[in-house]
Amino acid sequence: xxxxxxxxxxxxxxxxxxxxxxxxxxxxxxxxxxxxxxxxxxxxxxxxxxxxxxxxxxxxxxxxxxxxxxxxxxxxxxxxxxxxxxxxxxxxxxxxxxxxxxxxxxxxxxxxxxxxxxxxxxxxxxxxxxxxxxxxxxxxxxxxxxxxxxxxxxxxxxxxx
Numbered sequence: 001x002x003x004x005x006x007x008x009x010x011x012x013x014x015x016x017x018x019x020x021x022x023x024x025x026x027x028x029x030x031x032x033x034x035x036x037x038x039x040x041x042x043x044x045x046x047x048x049x050x051x052x053x054x055x056x057x058x059x060x061x062x063x064x065x066x067x068x069x070x071x072x073x074x075x076x077x078x079x080x081x082x083x084x085x086x087x088x089x090x091x092x093x094x095x096x097x098x099x100x101x102x103x104x105x106x107x108x109x110x111x112x113x114x115x116x117x118x119x120x121x122x123x124x125x126x127x128x129x130x131x132x133x134x135x136x137x138x139x140x141x142x143x144x145x146x147x148x149x150x151x152x153x154x155x156x157x158x159x160x161x
Contacts, residue, residue: 007073024140025121034129041119047094047112049122050158060152062159065108067148078107086115101161124151
């Protein structure tokens, strides 16, 4: 938006997403009893907050890129290097522990490191309960809830595939 290069529809959707409170999602997750770890995805992006969760717990994190909801036009802007400096700093911080599958578009790492104002919640939940929680979130009016990956045994790392 700062460079006036984002399409109007993307700007409108970004404002809508960033101004939506996480209260309903937080309440559903708190009441579920299935949450092992929870963070809001803000300035450090999904990768930064995911890395803090993984490294703090001594586990790996796999992110399935195709499951992550990304607004139309974001990858196009990233390909043109229309990216905040904070996102670049986030990616530099996480890169030593990041493994990206060959064949994924090169924009995925920077998009996942987006220094967002409010990007929703990232929750580590019991995998058997994940579909139920996604349905409960949808019933509570939470848009775009999704299972985006898994927790992995082994050394702390983030794998994007």
